[in-house]
Amino acid sequence: MEWLIQILNSVQYGLLLFLVASGLTLIFGIMGVINLAHGSFYMIGAYLAFTLSSLTGSLWIAIPLGIVLAAALGLALEWAFISRLYRRDHLYQVLLTFGLILIFEELRSIIVGDDVHSVAIPAALAASLPLTETLSYPVYRLFISAVCLALAGLMYVTIQKTRFGMMIRAAASNPEMATSLGLDIRWIHALVFAAGVALAAFAGMIAAPVSSVFPGMGNQVLIVCFVIVVIGGIGSLKGALIAALLIGFADTFGKVLLPDYASIAVYLLMAVVLLFRPLGLFGRA
C-alpha cells in the first residue's frame, strides 16, 4: 500500500511540475527566448492568489482575476523588453530576465513583505480521503492533478488542432516564411509570451494553498523547470509532460530509497537522458 501511495505522490508532484514548466517550454521552443524570470511568474501567481483571495474572500474569484493580471503583465513585459531581444544572442536574454528576477523579488519584499503566508483551501475541496488507517490524502491535491491533466489536454488540442495552433507552429518552425505568408509574428510572440506567464502564474495560484507563499519560492521551481524542459526536449509539450512525470518519480523515490543522494536523483536522470538523447526525449534538431 505504501508504494501505491508513493506512486500517487510521484504522479501528483510530476503533474504540478508540468504545469509550471509548460509555460517555459512554450516560450523557449516557440520564441527561442531563455526566460530565467519564469520562477518569478510562479511566485507572482502565488502572491496574487494570497492578495486577491484575502481581498475578495474566495480563491475561485482570485484565480481568474490573477490570470488576467498575469497575462497583462506578460504582454507589457514582452512589448517593453522581450521583443527587443529576439534577434540578439541568448546571453542578453539571460541578463535581462535575471534582472527581472531581482526586480520582482525586491518589489515583492516592498509590497507584501518578507513574511510567510498561506492561502486557505476552498471549503468544497478541504476534505481528506482516508487511504490507510493512519494516512489520508487531501482532496485538493487530487484536484490539482485533475486540473493539470485537463490543461495538458487543452494545450495539446489548441496547438495541434486549431488554426491558431497552426499559426504558432508555423511561427516557431520558420518565422521568415510565416511572415511572408502574411502572419503577424510579433502579435503571435506577444500572445505566446503572455500565455507562458499566465501558465506559470496559474500554477503558482493553484499550488498556493498546498505550497504556502514565501520569499524565494520562485527560484526553487526555476531550476527543476529547466531540467524538465531539457529532458523533454526544448519546445515539446509532450516531452515536458513525460519529463515532469519522470522527475516526480525520481524525486519521490530518490527521497525514499536513496535519501543520501536524493538531491542528485533529478540531475542524474537528466544526465542519463542526455547521454542517450542529447536533444532530450522529444527534441528536434
Added chain:
Amino acid sequence: MTDRRQFIQQAGLLASAAAIGGLTPSIARAQNAKIRVGMMLPYTGTYAALGTAITQGFNLAVEENGGMLGGRAIEFFTVDDESEPSKATDNANKLVQRDKVDVLVGTVHSGVVMAMVKVARDNSTLLIIPNAGANAATGGQCAPNIFRTSFSNWQPAHPMGKVMYDKGHRKVVTLTWKYGAGEESIESFKEAFTKAGGSITKEMYLPFPNVEFQPFITEIASLKPDAVFVFFAGGGAVKFTKDYAAAGLKDKIPLYGSGFLTDGTLEAQGASAQGLLTTLHYGDGIENPKNKLFRYNYGKKYGIQADVYAVQGYDAALLLHGGLNAVKGSFGDKKALYGALEKVKIDSPRGPWTMSKAHNPIQDIYLRRVEGNANQVIGVAWKALEDPARGCKMSAA
C-alpha cells in the same frame, strides 16, 4: 563629512579641556570618542525581518542607556550581508579594516557568521553574535574575542529529547533539511533522547530548501512511530505543519520540534500548528518584570510585537554595556575587556543568563505550546542549559 565633524568636535573638546586646566591625557580623550559599532546583518532577502528585529532590539537597549554603552556614545557602521556567504568575508573586512570598528555585531545566517568568525579571529576584533547558531562558533572555532547572545544549534533541540521521553514516547522518527542547523539540531535531540532510553526508528533528511514533504509523510504513516521530531523554519515550517495536518497525522502521531518550527509563522500555519509543543530559549508570556517592560517599550517604539530575535539583539547591547562598564569604557586592555564580558550577568527579557567558558549563553530552555497566535510558555524544559562546546580550546587573544 563625518571626519570633519569629528575633528571639530574633538578640537572643541580639546580647547575646552585646555581652558579648564591643561591638556587631559590622551587615553581619556580616546575614551570620549564614540565607540565604533559595526552592524553586519541581513536587511534584504529571506532573513530581512530577523536582521531588522535584532537591530531594533540593540537600539532599544542603547536608548535605554541614554544613547550610550559603557558610558560612551556610539557611532554605527552598517552593512547589509544579504545572508550571502560568498560576500561575507568582504563585508566583514569592510567593517573591520576600512571602518576600523571596535566591535562587530552579526549575524543571522550560520554560513555568513563563520566567515565573520574567521575575520574576527584574524584581526582580533571583538565579535558579538546575536543569532546564528552554528555550534562551531563557540565550539571548535571559539576564541577569547568571540561571544554569542543567542543560542547554539545544540541548545534548543536538546531538552526535547527528555520532554518526549517523559511523555512516554519510545520510538521516534526525525526529519529535517540536510544542512548545518538541521543536522546539528537532530544530532542534539538524538543525544538526549537515546540517553533517556528512547530509540530513533529512522532519521530522514531532504535537501535544503526542498519542501516536497509528501514522500516522507507517507513513510511516517507506514512506520507508525510513537512521535515525530523535526527541525524546520520559515516557509518550510509552514508547509510541513500544513502537509502533516492535511495528511491526518497530526492527531495520530504527535509532532514535536525545536522552537523555530512555530516562531514568526503561526498566522500562516493556522490550525495546523495548534497545540504543538516546541522548545526554545524564549516564548510568549514569560512572567518577569524585565520582559514586561521590554515588550511594552519595544511595542511602543516600533509598533510591532517583540520576538526572540529582538531579545537577542537587545542582549547583545546589554552584554557590551555591562562589559564596557566594568573596564570604564576602554577598548585599550583587550584581556580585561574580554574577562569583563565573560562575567557579565545579563538581565534579559528571556530571564537572567550568564556566559559559558566558551562564550555561549547558559540559559533556561522553555517548553512552549501553540495557543492561537502565541507560543505560550508552559514550563522550563531544562534549567540553565550549557552547550558542551565540543572542540573548544581557548587560546590567547
